[in-house]
Amino acid sequence: MSRTVEPLINDEYTGGPPTKRVLARLQEKRKEGRKVAGVYCGYAPTELILAMGISPATLCAFSNATIEAAETVLPANLCPLIKSSYGFIITDTCPFYGLADVVIGETTCDGKKKMFELITDLKPTWIMDLPQVPDQEEAITNWTAMIRKLEGFLETTFGARTTDDGIEDSIRDINRRNAMMREVFEFAALRPAIVGWREMYDLTFLAQGSSGKDMEPVLTEALRKLEERRDGGYSYGPAGAPRVMVTGCPVGGDAEKVFAIIEEAGGVIVALDACSGFKPYMTDTAEGTGDPVRALAERYLKIPCSCMTPNARRLTEMTRLIEKMRPDAVIDVVLQACHSFNIESHKVGEHVEKVHGLPFLKIVTDFSLGDVEQIRTRVEALLESC
Amino acid sequence: MRTAGLDIGSRTVKLVVIEQGETVLTRKGLTSHDPLEAARALMEGVNYDTIVATGYGRHLLKEHLDCPVISEIKAFALGAKAIYPTCRVILDIGGQDTKAISLNEAGEMSKFEMNDKCAAGTGRFLEIMAAALGYTLEEFPKAALSAGRFEKINSMCTVFAESEVISLTAKGAARPEVALGIHRAIVSRSTTLLKRIAPSGEVFFAGGVALNGCVETLIAEDLGRPVFVPPDPQMVGALGAALHALKSGGREDATP
Numbered sequence: 336m337s338r339t340v341e342p343l344i345n346d347e348y349t350g351g352p353p354t355k356r357v358l359a360r361l362q363e364k365r366k367e368g369r370k371v372a373g374v375y376c377g378y379a380p381t382e383l384i385l386a387m388g389i390s391p392a393t394l395c396a397f398s399n400a401t402i403e404a405a406e407t408v409l410p411a412n413l414c415p416l417i418k419s420s421y422g423f424i425i426t427d428t429c430p431f432y433g434l435a436d437v438v439i440g441e442t443t444c445d446g447k448k449k450m451f452e453l454i455t456d457l458k459p460t461w462i463m464d465l466p467q468v469p470d471q472e473e474a475i476t477n478w479t480a481m482i483r484k485l486e487g488f489l490e491t492t493f494g495a496r497t498t499d500d501g502i503e504d505s506i507r508d509i510n511r512r513n514a515m516m517r518e519v520f521e522f523a524a525l526r527p528a529i530v531g532w533r534e535m536y537d538l539t540f541l542a543q544g545s546s547g548k549d550m551e552p553v554l555t556e557a558l559r560k561l562e563e564r565r566d567g568g569y570s571y572g573p574a575g576a577p578r579v580m581v582t583g584c585p586v587g588g589d590a591e592k593v594f595a596i597i598e599e600a601g602g603v604i605v606a607l608d609a610c611s612g613f614k615p616y617m618t619d620t621a622e623g624t625g626d627p628v629r630a631l632a633e634r635y636l637k638i639p640c641s642c643m644t645p646n647a648r649r650l651t652e653m654t655r656l657i658e659k660m661r662p663d664a665v666i667d668v669v670l671q672a673c674h675s676f677n678i679e680s681h682k683v684g685e686h687v688e689k690v691h692g693l694p695f696l697k698i699v700t701d702f703s704l705g706d707v708e709q710i711r712t713r714v715e716a717l718l719e720s721c
Numbered sequence: 722m723r724t725a726g727l728d729i730g731s732r733t734v735k736l737v738v739i740e741q742g743e744t745v746l747t748r749k750g751l752t753s754h755d756p757l758e759a760a761r762a763l764m765e766g767v768n769y770d771t772i773v774a775t776g777y778g779r780h781l782l783k784e785h786l787d788c789p790v791i792s793e794i795k796a797f798a799l800g801a802k803a804i805y806p807t808c809r810v811i812l813d814i815g816g817q818d819t820k821a822i823s824l825n826e827a828g829e830m831s832k833f834e835m836n837d838k839c840a841a842g843t844g845r846f847l848e849i850m851a852a853a854l855g856y857t858l859e860e861f862p863k864a865a866l867s868a869g870r871f872e873k874i875n876s877m878c879t880v881f882a883e884s885e886v887i888s889l890t891a892k893g894a895a896r897p898e899v900a901l902g903i904h905r906a907i908v909s910r911s912t913t914l915l916k917r918i919a920p921s922g923e924v925f926f927a928g929g930v931a932l933n934g935c936v937e938t939l940i941a942e943d944l945g946r947p948v949f950v951p952p953d954p955q956m957v958g959a960l961g962a963a964l965h966a967l968k969s970g971g972r973e974d975a976t977p
Contacts, residue, residue, distance in 0.1 A: 688832075708777060709818070713835060716794035720830050 340569055343534045343557040344541070352588070353540040354395070358430055360545075364390045365434055370493050373435030373458075374544070375420065376443055377610040377638055378465055380482050380631050381544065382620065384439075386505035387486070387495040391544035394438070395429035396420040397588025399702035408453065414672045415701040416585065417446045424454050432458075437492055439485065441465045443642045444675065461488045469636040469643050478632040486628075502627040505546075506620045512547035515554040516616035522561040523605055524660045527570035528578065529561065532594050532604035539612050540587070572603035577721035579604050580662035582653065582683065584670040585611035589702035593668055593710065600714045606660040608653060609668075614638060617652060641675035649679065650686045657691050663721040664694045666714070671701040694720050725769035726962025727760060728796065729778025732816030732844060733929065734759045737959040738769055739967065747956050752816075757781055773966040775958050777817075791965050793958050794822055794833050800961030801925045802828040804951045810919040812911060812940070813957070814930035816844045821914040834914045841877040842910040844929045847936075849879055850903045853886045854896050862904065862935035864897040871901035877910060901935075908939040915944065923947045927957040 342349045348356035361371060372384050373394045384391045395401075401422025402415060408425070409418050423429035432438075438460040440451040451462055463481045466474035489495050497505075519538060523530050538557060542550050579602045586593060586609055597604055607613055620627075620634040639649035657665070665687045669677045680697045687695040696717045698710055723745070728735040730752060738746040750763050756778040773789050774782040775796035783790045791799075793813075801811045802824065811822040817840040825831040840846060851861040872894050876882045882903070889899050907930075915924065924946060930936055931954035941948040951957060 694832075709835070711780075712777070712792050712794070713833075716792040716830070716833060719792060719795045 340564055340567075341560060343530070343560055344537055344553060349537075353537045354431075356537075357393070357541055357544070358434075360541075360549075361390060361392055361431070361434055370436045370495070371431075371434045372489070373432055373438040375439075375447065376441050377615050377640070378441045378443065378463070378635055379439045380485065380635060382505040382509050382631055383482060383486060383497070383502060383628070384489070385508070385546050386497040386501045387489050387493070388497075389489060389493065389495060391439075392431040392435055393540075393543055394420060394431050394435070395423040395588075396585075397590055397702065398423070399589045399704075401426055401428060402702065409450065412672055414444075414446050414670050415590075416670055416673075417450050419588075419702060421450050421453065424457065437461060437489070439463065443640065444673070446672070459492055461485060465642070466636065467643055474636055475629065475632050478636055479629045482628050482631055482635075499627050502631070503622070506627055506630065507622055508547040510547075510619045510622065512542060512545070512550045512554075513616040513619055515547075515550065515558070516542055516613075518558055519554065519561065520606075520613060520616075520659070522558075522565065525565060526578070526661060527572075527574070528576075528603045528605055529564040529569050529571055531571050531598075532581075532607060535607060536587075536591075536594075536612070539607065539616070543615060572598070573601055576601055576603040577663040577718050578602070578661065579718075580606040580608060580657065580660055580665045581612075581668060582608040582665060583668040583680070584673050584676050585609050586668055587611050589704075590668070590670070590700065592704065592707055593666070593698060593700065596707065596711050596714050597666065597718075600711065600718050602664070602714070602718050605662055606656055608656055610638070610640070613656070617656075641673075641679040646679060650682065653683070653686065654690065657687075657693070662693065664696070664717055665691075666717070667695070667697045669697060669699045671699060722771070722967065723769045724963050724966035725764075725767065725772040726796070726959040726964070726966060727764070727772060727774045727776075727782060728793065728956075728958035728962060729756050729760055729774065729776040729782060730793075730815050730929075730958070731777050731818075733955060734763050734776075734778075735956055735959040736763045736767065737956055737963045738767060739960070739963045744960065747953065747959075749955060752778070757785060771966045771969075773962040773969070775962040789966075789969065791962060794820055795830060796958040796961035796965070797927060798822055798824060798828075798830040798961065799964045800957035800959075801927065801951075803960060803964055804957065805925055805949060808923055808925040808949065810915065810922045811925045811927065812915055813928040814843055814907075814911060814926075814936070815928040816840075819843055819911055819914060821911070821918050823919040832918045834918050836910070836914070839878070841879060841882075842907045846877075846879050846882070846907060847903070847930060847933065849883060850886060850900075853883050854890070854900055854903075856896075856900065858933075861900060862933045865900035865904045865935040866938065868895070868897035868901040870898055871905055872899045874899075874902045874906040877906060882906070904933075904935045904939055908936055908943055911936075912940060912943045915940075921946065923949055926950045927954040929955050931955075 370389045402418045404426045405418040405422030441463045621630045624630045684695045723740045725738045736748040779790040809824045813820045819836040822833045
């Protein structure tokens with residue numbers, strides 16, 4: 336039976352957007368005199384940034400409200416995430432950008448790359464050239480060099496310093512954080528579900544730029560509550576609800592409409608397989624290699640983003656997650672004009688249907704509410720087939 | 722037991738009542754700006770034990786009648802299976818969307834594809850293009866079929882395609898040839914969806930656009946596969962909903 340239980344994170348921000356909690360934490364760091372680096376993507380090497388005493392801040396990218404302003408400059412037929420990010424900057428409405436001393440970007444896609452060119456004169460902005468054929472030896476060498484160059488940029492800009500030992504410590508700290516996050520996901524795998532997407536998202540969002548040390552008390556408490564829920568026979572969502580795994584582009588803010596529709600249609604979301612969800616926590620960096628930056632390069636190039644080619648790891652990681660979370664259906668969320676996720680969806684769909692025998696649905700959407708009913712029809716039909 | 726299915730589509734509302742496996746009543750009306758009123762008008766004086774709603778307005782009806790709802794994809798799968806039990810491929814072109822559905826050996830929905838969120842290449846598209854060429858909906862397919870060649874329409878966006886039609890007629894293109902071009906455009910879009918989900922097999926063609934003989938002919942030609950249009954293609958979804966009502970057997974929450 337469902338009943339009210341204490342939220343996994345129980346503070347004044349519970350129930351609201353997770354951004355406010357992260358902002359409050361960053362403002363504290365700022366007061367302590369720490370520098371802030373704005374980041375857009377999971378390829379920004381958190382371990383290095385933290386090792387240099389700088390706090391990473393994920394910049395705003397998920398609101399429909401800033402798109403109109405962005406379209407005065409950017410083409411309308413562009414990924415909403417890029418338009419929203421740019422709109423936040425030119426309307427000066429992203430508090431994280433306001434706090435950031437520098438911005439770190441990566442050449443993940445053409446749209447972002449060219450958008451970054453339009454913001455470089457506003458704040459010191461460092462672009463990392465991301466190799467996109469990740470299994471070649473040169474890719475590791477080049478990405479190692481890019482991480483070293485980022486270190487150099489942060490040194491010159493802030494006078495910040497770290498050592499390989501410092502980076503190694505940071506790697507161990509983030510590995511610890513990721514391991515605890517994976518313990519949370521183990522609870523999310525339980526059947527019936529004992530945790531909903533909102534609480535998982537609160538945790539994945541908060542952990543993104545946080546050190547293991549900062550996350551430890553939060554995660555220890557969350558894990559204790561999850562144990563209590565499990566032992567107390569609590570279940571989340573309607574009895575027998577189809578379990579849904581959501582994969583694809585990052586989802587947050589106004590794109591959360593898809594999550595809401597899935598729950599309204601009677602489903603329960605058991606896995607968030609995107610950079611905004613579980614992805615950043617699924618792999619660890621090798622410890623004690625003697626070359627921590629190279630170890631970082633190897634770990635980051637394992638992120639199965641659709642910008643990589645071939646991206647076979649997306650399918651093997653997905654299989655791992657499906658076997659663990661045991662969903663009844665998989666939904667691939669593609670943001671409008673994100674060509675790489677859109678094309679890759681074909682392979683993902685075949686994999687889900689043929690290898691796992693699960694129903695699959697691709698949804699192409701943006702941050703507006705105009706397509707809610709069309710998405711609802713598709714999601715309801717998918718869940719009816721479970 | 723007498724069960725009813727109500728399909729509130731973007732352009733028309735359809736009601737089917739079944740008893741002992743036989744359809745005993747069918748009614749149809751325009752959705753208008755007030756779908757709830759349109760549904761009420763349709764249901765006036767109709768007796769049934771339980772009702773299930775489908776179509777875009779299904780949740781509106783759920784709120785007001787407290788009746789169960791199913792998606793139109795499931796409704797079309799159920800309705801088509803009842804009319805033509807061995808058919809495994811369904812194409813439904815309605816007022817604002819196109820759905821291709823494939824069924825498994827047991828006749829259950831296994832896969833579906835829908836057009837993007839805009840009404841390109843749907844019934845509404847045909848209505849607007851017919852009007853742009855000055856044809857009624859009855860004349861439009863006949864004129865298209867009478868053409869020996871066609872003018873290619875490149876845009877599938879209703880607004881852009883209308884501009885294209887106007888440019889073509891301004892250049893003196895023959896109306897039937899433009900009409901055929903429009904039909905070809907909508908057909909190639911639908912067959913792409915079909916090829917994606919069901920590369921072979923006879924196609925069960927339903928929805929308002931199935932009343933258009935030219936679309937039917939061109940789909941069969943384009944796919945090289947037989948196309949079956951049921952006697953009342955607009956009623957398939959409502960029939961499916963009525964069948965679902967029968968199957969779920971007057972559940973407690975189905976209080977009309």
